[in-house]
Amino acid sequence: MFAPVVATAAFALLPAVLGQFVPAPTDLKTATGYANISVRYKEVETGICELDPNVKSYSGYADVGQDEHLFFWFFEARDVDPSDAPLSVWINGGPGSSSMIGLFQELGPCGVDSNGDVYNNPYSFSKVSNMIFIDQPVDVGFSYSVPVPAYENTDTSDIIVLPNNTCPDYAEAYGTCGTYSTPNETLTANSTAAAAPNLWKALQGFMGAFPQYSRNEFAFTTESYGGKYGPIFSEYFETQNALNISGAHEIRLSTLFIGNGWFDPHLQYQAYYNFTVYPGNTYDYSPFNESISNMMYNALYGPGNCIDQIAECAANGVNEICSAGDNFCAEEVESVYDNILNRDEYDVRELMPDPFPYEFYVDYLNTPKVQKAIGAYQNFSESSNTVGNAFGATGDDGRESGTVEAIRKLLKQGITVALYHGDADYNCNWLGGEAVSNEIDAPGFCDAGYVNITTSDNVVHGQVKQSGAFSFSRVYESGHEVPFYQPVLALALFERAIAGKDIATGKTSTSSSYKTEGPAKSTYREGNSTIQLEVVDPDATYNTTLNGPDPASNSSSSATSRRSLPRHFGKLFKP
Numbered sequence: 001m002f003a004p005v006v007a008t009a010a011f012a013l014l015p016a017v018l019g020q021f022v023p024a025p026t027d028l029k030t031a032t033g034y035a036n037i038s039v040r041y042k043e044v045e046t047g048i049c050e051l052d053p054n055v056k057s058y059s060g061y062a063d064v065g066q067d068e069h070l071f072f073w074f075f076e077a078r079d080v081d082p083s084d085a086p087l088s089v090w091i092n093g094g095p096g097s098s099s100m101i102g103l104f105q106e107l108g109p110c111g112v113d114s115n116g117d118v119y120n121n122p123y124s125f126s127k128v129s130n131m132i133f134i135d136q137p138v139d140v141g142f143s144y145s146v147p148v149p150a151y152e153n154t155d156t157s158d159i160i161v162l163p164n165n166t167c168p169d170y171a172e173a174y175g176t177c178g179t180y181s182t183p184n185e186t187l188t189a190n191s192t193a194a195a196a197p198n199l200w201k202a203l204q205g206f207m208g209a210f211p212q213y214s215r216n217e218f219a220f221t222t223e224s225y226g227g228k229y230g231p232i233f234s235e236y237f238e239t240q241n242a243l244n245i246s247g248a249h250e251i252r253l254s255t256l257f258i259g260n261g262w263f264d265p266h267l268q269y270q271a272y273y274n275f276t277v278y279p280g281n282t283y284d285y286s287p288f289n290e291s292i293s294n295m296m297y298n299a300l301y302g303p304g305n306c307i308d309q310i311a312e313c314a315a316n317g318v319n320e321i322c323s324a325g326d327n328f329c330a331e332e333v334e335s336v337y338d339n340i341l342n343r344d345e346y347d348v349r350e351l352m353p354d355p356f357p358y359e360f361y362v363d364y365l366n367t368p369k370v371q372k373a374i375g376a377y378q379n380f381s382e383s384s385n386t387v388g389n390a391f392g393a394t395g396d397d398g399r400e401s402g403t404v405e406a407i408r409k410l411l412k413q414g415i416t417v418a419l420y421h422g423d424a425d426y427n428c429n430w431l432g433g434e435a436v437s438n439e440i441d442a443p444g445f446c447d448a449g450y451v452n453i454t455t456s457d458n459v460v461h462g463q464v465k466q467s468g469a470f471s472f473s474r475v476y477e478s479g480h481e482v483p484f485y486q487p488v489l490a491l492a493l494f495e496r497a498i499a500g501k502d503i504a505t506g507k508t509s510t511s512s513s514y515k516t517e518g519p520a521k522s523t524y525r526e527g528n529s530t531i532q533l534e535v536v537d538p539d540a541t542y543n544t545t546l547n548g549p550d551p552a553s554n555s556s557s558s559a560t561s562r563r564s565l566p567r568h569f570g571k572l573f574k575p
Contacts, residue, residue: 019178019366019379021149021165028060028375033208034249037201038063040375041209048373049103049110050075051120056082057109059374061143062205067187070202071135071142073100073374074213075109075126086254086498087215088129089203091136093225093262095192095396096387097575098141099133100380102223104361106483107490108133112361114539123487125221128495130213132206136199137189139386142365142376144181145188152176157385159183178366178379183386190390192228192401196236200251207249219255219498224428224480224574227261227436228396231406238413255416255498256407259482259490260428262574263403263436266310269329271432273300275348276337279431282423282525285348287341299332306333313398322395329398334572337426345427345572347479349530349548355538356549357484383573397574407440416469416510417442418497420462422478422485423526428574430474434522442470449518450474451504453489461489463522464503468512471503474522477530477547480575487544 028040041060046053059073077085090107092099104111108131109124125131135141149162151171159180162168167177181187189195207214222230234253241250262268275281277293288296300306309325337345344354364370365380391397407417419437421430438446444467452460453473462475475482475489483490496506504516530548543550 019152019176020368021177022147022179022368022371022376022378024147024377025372025375031209033062033205035201035204035208035245035247037205037208039205039209042375044073044374047118048370049073049108049118051110051118052078055109055126058210061375061377062202064198064201064205067145068138068198069144069377070138070198071376072132072202072206073103074132074206074210075124075130076213077130078109078124078127080128082130083212085128085130086219087213088125088131088219088221088498090125090131090133090221091199091226091229092575093223093227093229094140094383094388094573094575095137095195095225095391096140096384097225097573098135098380098382100135100141100361100365101382101481101575102483103133104365105357106481107494111358112364113358114360116360116364118364121487123483123491125483125491125494127491129219129498134199134202136202137195137387138198139181139183139188139384141382141384142374142378142380144378145184146182147179147378148182149178150180150183151178152180152381157381157383159386176379180378180381181386185386185390185393188384188387188390191394191396192232193236195229196233199233200237200240203251204248207251214249216250217252217254219257220253221257221494223259223261223482225262225397227258227263227428228401228403230256230258230261231263231403231410232401234410234415235402235406253410253415255418256410257418257494257497258420260421260425260430260480261419261433261436262397262428263433264400264439265326265329265398266307266314266400267435267439268428268432269306269310269333270300271429271435272334272337272426273297274431275426275429281348281429283348283531284525284528285531287337287343292336292340296333296336299336310398313395314400317399319394322398323393324395326392326395326398330572338572344479346481347424348426349424349479350532351535353535353538355536355540356479356542357481383575388573404436404439408442411440411442411468411470414469416497416500418471418473418493418503420473420475420482420490420493422475422480422482424478424485425480427480427572434472434474437465437470437472440470442467443512444468444515445470448515449520450522451516451518453492453503454505455488455492457488459488461486463518463524464516465518465522466503466510466514466516468514469500469510471497473503476524477526484542485544485547
């Protein structure tokens with residue numbers, strides 16, 4: 001576990017600041033980017049996140065359309081000259097999950113501890129690349145359509161509009177009165193394909209406003225629902241390039257880097273049964289008795305049940321059918337885990353409430369000083385029910401959406417595609433990810449085998465199967481957000497992928513003939529030594545050497561965590 005370097009200026013978070021009425025930022029500079037996209041931005045002072053005074057960061061908004069304002073936060077590379085460093089984009093999934101999750105919990109330059117202090121992340125992806133984190137689509141995180149006074153019902157995550165900037169007594173108990181994006185589903189995207197144009201516009205705006213960081217190619221990094229976003233957005237970008245749009249900048253993809261992705265519901269809904277029943281997970285944890293196992297099997301494969309409904313969605317594409325099918329699968333298959341067990345979907349090793357990854361950054365981002373420092377114009381919410389419900393209405397989660405074919409096209413163009421999955425995650429588990437990697441059928445991949453991944457700490461944190469520019473990695477002792485649990489490995493995977501090196505060692509430039517040689521399956525079993533049998537204290541710290549709570553952390557069966565599992569339509573987000 002790395003020792004945090006704490007910022008000198010701390011922000012007290014107790015009592016928790018969940019929201020306030022946010023004044024419109026008045027100190028943002030304005031620039032016109034490529035494709036005539038307006039960008040409002042400011043330089044962020046040292047200590048708000050990045051602690052190195054020699055490393056610049058900028059945040060603000062790309063105004064991609066009327067009532068469409070996407071928030072971004074950019075960080076210069078630390079160990080590479082920013083004027084020469086590659087540009088990498090990070091977005092979280094959901095749909096509706098903020099990219100501040102990735103920034104503060106996983107791979108950004110900083111995190112926030114239980115005291116509200118900012119600490120340094122020495123394994124930030126910005127160590128080797130310029131990084132831009134974008135909240136998308138509209139209404140996610142700090143991105144907004146029309147700012148309104150409102151409060152969040154923390155029991156339902158609904159945003160309820162108020163008549164003015166006064167917090168009434170019935171809302172005071174929630175502690176969330178403040179400025180929010182109006183919860184209008186028609187003002188945001190309702191599908192993966194519909195979300196693609198605004199991200200393209202945001203990048204056009206940023207690259208034009210910051211030509212010193214502009215590149216003709218970029219690395220697309222994402223996770224979870226990003227298994228759909230990454231391939232489909234990338235395909236859209238290539239379509240835009242072909243149009244030779246006047247005033248637009250050609251943005252080509254160099255690398256697609258996806259962690260614990262959700263790609264194909266037909267395969268990955270089945271993987272919930274595979275992970276919990278047969279063949280099972282590698283933690284020797286069999287959670288269900290025979291009756292529950294049979295119930296789950298029937299909900300999957302019985303006539304007219306999950307698999308049949310997903311197939312019907314694929315055959316006709318009707319929104320109502322896709323939505324109903326996805327809801328059925330989520331409620332009757334995926335949620336069996338939640339209804340029977342008291343464990344974290346994102347990390348089977350942990351009981352709920354689970355304090356990992358740390359949630360303290362949410363309160364931090366809702367302090368007036370931080371919001372002013374980054375030019376935010378609304379309160380921060382980790383996930384957007386508005387976006388989740390909009391996508392849910394079209395059944396986007398239950399559609400394959402051409403994701404697999406899009407990846408095949410990217411590979412034919414010589415683009416590096418690296419998939420990696422933490423093997424303790426149930427939500428987007430590695431067995432489903434492995435099935436998708438085989439479905440992609442990259443040239444030579446079926447003949448490749450698993451080999452150990454070597455890292456600077458001389459610990460084997462996982463295995464990879466790779467052929468040419470395509471790889472699939474299984475990461476040991478890791479939940480859904482791999483860079484939090486295995487930071488050394490995650491940074492190594494990222495650095496190797498964007499450099500076009502082999503994932504196993506980082507020493508070989510990959511060519512079409514490159515192939516890992518080893519067994520067809522990754523068979524290592526962790527066993528149940530890291531399975532937690534008691535609820536962990538909400539202020540516990542995670543020890544990346546021991547792969548569990550730090551020994552100094554006290555367990556408490558009555559602990560109340562700040563972390564809850566975000567849901568929309570009763571389903572868990574895939575953040």
